[in-house]
Amino acid sequence: MxxxxxxxxxxxxxxxxxxxxxxxxxxxxxxxxxxxxxxxxxxxxxxxxxxxxxxxxxxxxxxxxNMPKGGDLHMHLSGAVYAETFIRNGAADLLCVNPGTHSFVKPGGTTRSIPPQPVCGEGNVRASDAFKDQRLYDDLVNSFSMRSFVPSAGVSGHDQFFATFGRFSGIDKSHTGEWLDEVASRAAAQNEQYLEVMETPIFSDVAKLGYSIPWPSTPADPVLNRTGDATGTTREDLSKLRDALLAGGLRDEVAVDRKELDDALNSRNQIEHCGEPSATRACSVKIRFLYQVLRAFPPQQVFAQTLLGFEVASQDPRVVGINFVQPEDSYMSMSEYHRQMLMLDYLHGVYPKVHISLHAGELAPGLVPPDGLRFHVREAIDLGHAERIGHGVSVMYENEPQSLLKEMASRHIMTEINLTSNDVILGVTGAWHPLPAYRAAGVPVALSTDDEGVSRINITHEYARAALDFNLSYLDLKKMARTSIEHSFLPGxxxxxxxxxxxxxxxxxxxxxxxxxxxxxxxxxxxxxxxxxxxxxxxxxxxxxxxxxxx
Incomplete structure (x- = not known):
């Protein structure tokens, strides 16, 4: 670089x-x-x-x-880390592996030896065994990523992609600084300077609090409730819920989340020797965070976590916005979509300075019924107050798509383009991808990686793919790089x-x-x-x- x-x-x-x-x-x-x-x-x-x-x-x-690429605005930290790192972390954490599912599992205990070893129970093996068993090592890499994956009956790329996250879960959060160093080092090696990393800080106490508060049962207006399943929630209901959550101690977890970020960033700085003569190139990569909200859960948890995200982003300048994550096609994500947008509409009014980027339109025909393709991007903008749209693959199946594109262009609502992710998850490539439609309409676009570790790619791969698949020029790519910083949530x-x-x-x-x-x-x-x-x-x-x- x-x-x-x-x-x-x-x-x-x-x-x-x-x-x-x-x-x-x-x-x-x-x-x-x-x-x-x-x-x-x-x-x-x-x-x-x-x-x-x-x-x-x-x-x-x-x-x-070596071409300057600006920033990556759509990157999930857990999905950005390569499987090899997780294997090393799992061994360090004394985790075990279920050989049938190739997933990490917690040990039943540890031996009294020095150093201690995990007691894995019948049928399981130690994660550290992967370093002396090449087949186990390869199986774990394949299980934690899209490497070597071939679709089979009942198992699609979509299924494999989202299943990886559960398989490598269980690793201690103390490794977060190491993960930040990994993505920053990779970015620096490709002449990238800024990352907005999606991360989910601790919210377990807030989730429990959300379930302890009665949820309103006001029926939704059938005209407004396009998904047909979610009960309605008025602004008055949401205001009372917010008051109850705050009174129940929700803000106590803000300090916990901020300390988690402190620890992770301090660890990253130590690994990279930032501020010292021996500082690595990764120190030059600026990292900010988007607070991830898990959308595929009941409304009690989603609202409580979303409120926590707004509170954290209001108090910590390192958290520059929020985003909703998890498969958009899951039952809870689909059936609760409209109500979740109503939650954002209300909370945006309470916290107007908190930036919002939303996964919307990460869908394709056949994955959901046709009605499910017709309104997600529109509602993310109109109700969710999204300043950026993540994926937006189904935009041309929306009601009045040309009008929607024109509005996105006039309001400068950027789309985060994730070409490889859209390919392996949705099977959408080439002429079926809406990137040309966005560009023709004047909608700002920038390339991003989504989950570069799971997909086994990097941002350079996405630039090359965009150039080859869509015949983009050098100036087209340079404009996308400029667009990434232009639409970052950095202040000023x-x-x-x-x-x-x-x-x-x-x-x-x-x-x-x-x-x-x-x-x-x-x-x-x-x-x-x-x-x-x-x-x-x-x-x-x-x-x-x-x-x-x-x-």
Missing amino acids: LRPTQSLLATLLLCFTAAAIAQTPAKPKTAAPRVSRATPQEQRASRAFDAAKQSSPLQLTAFLV ASLWAQPDVFTTINSACAAQPLGGANPTPKCLAFLQSSEKAAEQWQLEHRYLLFEGSLP
Whole structure:
């Protein structure tokens, strides 16, 4: 990866530190400098890209590894870790393996030997046995990922993908810092600078609290309840539930969750030696979190966890938003979808500054009945207040899809595109994928990995796949990289004067080349006021280095 110059690194370090304190965005002036749509450097990069693309997928991949990619806005931490890491963690945690299901199981106890060994019980084996049994090791890698998977009767790619998470569960949360280091190191090696990582902090006490409070049974208005199964919940009901949850001590778990993040980030920093002369390249990757809410559970738990997520995001600047996760096609996710959007509609009114990105439209014909394809993206936007849509694969099956796309474009609601995930889970590829429809409608899009560990990919793979499957150009990919930082949930004003228009920059930074190593005092003051703009400036600096290095 091409490194930013020392002067810029020092500047951006100052920017990031100041931006954590000063969150008031600077307003762009009316007269702003314009950036050429295709600079000589971009033309040179485009020629090199085209030559690599025409040569072979391998040459294209080699070119794209060093290309600046901005950020990954759709990444589940547990799904981003490779199976080999989980095997090592399972052995360290003295876990056992069920050879029939190739899943981790808790031991019945440990021996008195030094070091202690797990007592696994009849039929089970120690996770550490994988290091001396290649077949067991391979079986675990295959069980924890999509590697070597072949669909069979009754077992689809969708089934295998989501089953992996239960198989490697049980690993202690103390490894979270190691996992963050893994994804940050991988990102740094591919010239990626920002990750919004989806993670589910502890919420067990809040879940119990949610089940202890009576749930209202007000019938839903049949006109509003499109799924037909969920009982209705009025804003008055939700307000009373929130009051009851807060009175029951929900905020006590906020401190628990914040400490969990403290421990994980401190561990990551220690592993990477951040702030020391021996700091690794991974330290340069900024990580922020999206609070994962598990949607495939009864409403009592979903509402309680969602409320906790809003509370955490309101108090901890490292948690920049929330997202709903788990299979969108599951019974609870489908039958409760409308009510969950009503929950978000209410909570957004209470916590308007908390950002929302939603998995919506991670569906395909045949996976659910046709009616289930017609409204998820629309309700995620209109009721769920989603600023970004994750996947959005079924958008063209929605009611009035062209109108929906036009609205998404006009409101600058970005779609997080996960090509490999959509392939292995939904079987949607090529001409059946809506990426061209989004781009044609002017909807902002950016590439992301979803679960790179389970899928056995990385962000470079997704860039190469997008270029080959959809005949995208170098400038198309560069626009997607810029879009990723533009639609990040980082605080502050954008470097760009107009949303999603990457030709006109804020006038405060007009007196030097875009992404220059030594911003003027005026530009520096603007970057210090906006964490987002500082990351955007760094991305442009990386492009200066990358494009300038090409023959």
